[in-house]
Amino acid sequence: DVKVTQSSRYLVKRTGEKVFLECVQDMDHENMFWYRQDPGLGLRLIYFSYDVKMKEKGDIPEGYSVSREKKERFSLILESASTNQTSMYLCASSTGGGNQPQHFGDGTRLSIL
């Protein structure tokens, strides 16, 4: 079974801090994704990556950056956290060109105070 692991289930940070969310997958998947999920807005794509060291903006990239130095790891970075980035963050991975399902981690519930 595919295992997508997010480093923290719950995280509390302060406004202005630099925040790192880590995601690791164990199935050698090429594609990795970061989403945020908010009540009433559903899941929205922040960034995704098709390969090591490459990244593409999703629908809501503002205020975020990503890093993919190794194939199995995809990091989401909040450069200067703000209260409107309080959310549930979900990481996913998949293989192939889009004809395979995406597999999700359990999520990180991030609160910015």
Place this chain on the structure above:
Amino acid sequence: KQEVTQIPAALSVPEGENLVLNCSFTDSAIYNLQWFRQDPGKGLTSLLLIQSSQREQTSGRLNASLDKSSGRSTLYIAASQPGDSATYLCAVTRGGRQLTFGSGTQLTVLP
């Protein structure tokens, strides 16, 4: 811009009932459609993936259909159980890999 809608937003049924969840999308140029399940406070679990060339997929008590021309998909759950209680999300793949999600249907199966 692709929009995905799921109706109803919430559904409550007694145990043992067969039920249908609905998903509609505005742009029929999709790569595939996925149905997911999400338990409270958890990530998403992939249930079924239907390629754009397929009409349906089955897994156990679940059957998903796809009608691209009308922009609709249904998820049929047979003989529902309390353990089926969760939020069910559909998502369409655009541009090869990116998903656009619906807002989900929250299902409660009463014992």
